[in-house]
Each structure stands twice: as structure tokens, then as C-alpha cells.
Amino acid sequence: MTKSSLYIKLTYSMRTNCSRVIVENFFEPCTLYLLLQKPSYGYELLKNLKEHCSCEVNIGNLYRSLSRMQKQGYVKREATKSTVGPQRYAYTITTLGKTYLSSWIGELEKQQKIIHALIINYKKSL
Numbered sequence: 001m002t003k004s005s006l007y008i009k010l011t012y013s014m015r016t017n018c019s020r021v022i023v024e025n026f027f028e029p030c031t032l033y034l035l036l037q038k039p040s041y042g043y044e045l046l047k048n049l050k051e052h053c054s055c056e057v058n059i060g061n062l063y064r065s066l067s068r069m070q071k072q073g074y075v076k077r078e079a080t081k082s083t084v085g086p087q088r089y090a091y092t093i094t095t096l097g098k099t100y101l102s103s104w105i106g107e108l109e110k111q112q113k114i115i116h117a118l119i120i121n122y123k124k125s126l
Contacts, residue, residue, distance in 0.1 A: 027055040028065055029104035035075060035093035036101065042066065045091070066091055074100050 030053035034045055046062055049055040069075045074097035077089045093101070 027053070027057045027062070028069070029101055029108070030055050031062070031065065032069075032074065032093055032097055032101040032104070035091055036098065039090045039092040041088055041090055069097065072100075073097070 027049055030049055031045055034040060034048050034052065040048065042059065042063055045066075046057060046059055049057055049062070066075060066077070070077050070091075073094055075091050076094055077091055080088050080090050082088045
């Protein structure tokens with residue numbers, strides 16, 4: 001998938017259902033951002049999403065999202081040995097994931113300007 005097709009896909013998605021995309025899927029770019037900082041495990045991501053991005057996510061939704069992003073080529077999952085308990089999987093962001101995150105950030109910046117303008121205009125009208 002090219003950068004322009006990612007942009008078109010994201011733009012179309014945000015235009016057709018902007019509020020749902022921003023609210024419900026906001027943890028996806030946050031997850032990619034956290035993985036940009038360092039590779040991580042699922043439960044560590046869950047903790048860091050809440051701590052650094054103010055995102056409350058169900059662990060099942062997080063793992064479904066990670067699985068989907070892995071299939072799309074945005075993240076890579078690697079098994080690691082665990083001295084205690086079952087095998088663990090570390091997630092890392094891929095080059096394509098970095099491009100996708102960059103597209104998200106660009107779209108969020110546009111949405112931020114639109115939202116800010118709406119709030120300012122609303123307050124002026126009161």
C-alpha cells in the first residue's frame with residue numbers, strides 16, 4: 001500500500017465517520033506512537049496507553065487491533081522466551097507502520113483545526 005493510498009483510505013474513513021474514527025480508533029495511532037518509542041508487549045501497551053495517551057482500552061480490543069495492524073504490515077510480532085509463564089510476544093512498528101502513523105498525525109492535525117474553529121465559533125455565538 002502506498003503512502004497516497006493510505007492517506008486516501010484514512011481521509012475517506014474520517015470524512016464518512018469522523019467522530020467515531022477519532023473516538024473509537026484513537027488508541028491505534030497511540031499504540032503505533034508507543035511502539036515508535038520502543039518495542040512492547042500487549043499488557044505493557046495497555047498500561048502505557050492509559051498512562052501516556054489517556055486511552056482506556058479493553059485488552060481484547062487491543063489484541064484484535066494489534067492482530068489487524070500486523071496483517072496490514074504496520075506492526076511485527078515476535079515471540080520471546082519467558083522464564084515464568086507462557087511465551088510472550090513483543091510488538092514493533094514497521095516502516096509501513098511509521099508511514100501510517102504519519103498519515104494519522106496529519107489527519108488529526110487537520111481535525112484539531114476544524115474542532116478548534118468550531119469551539120471558538122460556538123463560544124462567540126453565546
